[in-house]
Amino acid sequence: MEYKTGDKPGEGAYRCKHCGYVVRLASDKEALPACPNCGHHEFEKVKGD
Numbered sequence: 001m002e003y004k005t006g007d008k009p010g011e012g013a014y015r016c017k018h019c020g021y022v023v024r025l026a027s028d029k030e031a032l033p034a035c036p037n038c039g040h041h042e043f044e045k046v047k048g049d
Contacts, residue, residue, distance in 0.1 A: 005034045005041040013046035022046060 002017070003009045010028045015021070018040035023032060034041055 001045065003032055003043045003045070005032050007032050009045065013049040014043040015046050016040050017042040017044055 003014060008028065008031050009025070011025055011030075013022050013024050014032060016023070016035040016038065019035060019038040021035050021037035023035065023043065025032065032043055035043075
């Protein structure tokens with residue numbers, strides 16, 4: 001499943017689909033930021049996290 005900047009997909013790790021940078025969210029209330037590495041806005045959940 002794909003997530004975008006501003007989505008609140010829940011606690012876990014999300015990988016930027018552009019550069020592979022992993023963003024970790026600590027709670028269900030946190031929204032995905034733009035990728036801090038490249039500024040891209042699309043992510044996928046890291047399997048097993």
